[in-house]
Amino acid sequence: MAISFAGAFAGHDKALEFRSARAAILANNIANADTPNYKARDVSFDAAFSDEMKRLQLQGTNDRHFAHAAESDVSGDLLYRNPEQPSLDGNTVDMQREQAEYAQNSMQFDTSFMFLDRKISGMRKALTGN
Amino acid sequence: MSLSNIFTISGSAMSAQTVRLNTIASNMANVDSAASSADQTYRARKPVFSQMMNNSMRDRGWQNTKLDETGAGVGVQVQAIVESDAPLQPRYEPDHPMANEEGYVFYPNVNPMEEMADMMSASRSFQTNVEIMNSAKSMMQKMLTLGQS
Numbered sequence: 001m002a003i004s005f006a007g008a009f010a011g012h013d014k015a016l017e018f019r020s021a022r023a024a025i026l027a028n029n030i031a032n033a034d035t036p037n038y039k040a041r042d043v044s045f046d047a048a049f050s051d052e053m054k055r056l057q058l059q060g061t062n063d064r065h066f067a068h069a070a071e072s073d074v075s076g077d078l079l080y081r082n083p084e085q086p087s088l089d090g091n092t093v094d095m096q097r098e099q100a101e102y103a104q105n106s107m108q109f110d111t112s113f114m115f116l117d118r119k120i121s122g123m124r125k126a127l128t129g130n
Numbered sequence: 131m132s133l134s135n136i137f138t139i140s141g142s143a144m145s146a147q148t149v150r151l152n153t154i155a156s157n158m159a160n161v162d163s164a165a166s167s168a169d170q171t172y173r174a175r176k177p178v179f180s181q182m183m184n185n186s187m188r189d190r191g192w193q194n195t196k197l198d199e200t201g202a203g204v205g206v207q208v209q210a211i212v213e214s215d216a217p218l219q220p221r222y223e224p225d226h227p228m229a230n231e232e233g234y235v236f237y238p239n240v241n242p243m244e245e246m247a248d249m250m251s252a253s254r255s256f257q258t259n260v261e262i263m264n265s266a267k268s269m270m271q272k273m274l275t276l277g278q279s
C-alpha cells in the first residue's frame with residue numbers, strides 16, 4: 001500500500017494554511033478597531049471546507065483513469081460579520097469577539113500543527129523502524 | 131504566507147495608535163496655550179484612521195496571499211490629522227500678557243476628559259496589537275519546528 005502525503009495529512013496541511021490566512025483577517029479586524037466605517041470581516045470554515053469537498057480525489061480503478069489532481073487553495077469567501085452592538089462611527093469590530101476568535105483560531109492552528117507533527121514522526125518511525 | 135502579513139497589519143496598527151497617542155500628548159500639552167486671537171489659538175487635533183487596502187500595499191511592493199485579494203484589508207493607516215471645530219474658550223483676563231484690546235484671551239478647545247479617555251483607548255489598542263504580533267510570532271516559530279520531533 002502506497003503512502004501518500006495527501007492521505008496521511010488528512011487535509012491538516014490545508015487547515016494550517018486556512019488558519020494562518022484567517023489569523024491575518026482577524027488581525028486586520030483588530031487593527032481597524034478604531035477605523036470609522038470599517039466593517040469586520042471573517043471567512044467561513046464551512047464554505048472553505050465545502051469547497052475542498054468538491055475537489056476530493058476520485059478513486060482510480062484503472063491505469064487509464066485520469067488522476068484528478070486535488071489542487072486546492074483555501075479561498076473561502078470573505079464575509080461581513082453581523083454586529084451585535086451598533087456603534088456611532090459605523091465600525092462593526094467587537095474587540096472581545098475578535099480576540100476570542102483569534103485565540104480560538106490559534107488554538108485550532110496548534111491542533112492541526114500537532115496532528116501534522118505526530119503524523120510526520122509516525123511516518124519517520126515507520127521508515128527507520130526504531 | 132499570510133502569517134507574515136500579520137506583522138505588517140499589527141505594525142501598521144501600532145504606528146497608527148502611536149500617532150493617535152502623539153496627538154493626544156500634543157493636545158494635553160497645549161491645553162493652556164493661550165493666544166490673543168481666535169486664528170492663532172491651538173485647536174485639538176485628531177487623527178483619521180482608514181483601512182489600508184491591498185492596492186496601496188501593492189504599490190509599496192508588498193505581496194499578498196490569494197485570500198487577501200478577495201478584499202480583506204491589510205492594516206490601518208492615518209489618512210489625515212484634523213483640527214477640532216469645537217468652539218474655543220474666550221476668557222476675560224485683562225491682566226494676561228496675551229490679552230487683546232477687549233481684554234479677552236483665547237484658550238484651546240481641548241477637552242482633557244475626552245483626551246484621557248482617548249489615551250486609554252489608544253494604549254489598550256496598542257497592547258492588543260502587540261499581543262497579536264506575539265502570538266503570530268509564536269505560530270511562525272512553531273511552523274519552523276514542524277516534523278522535528
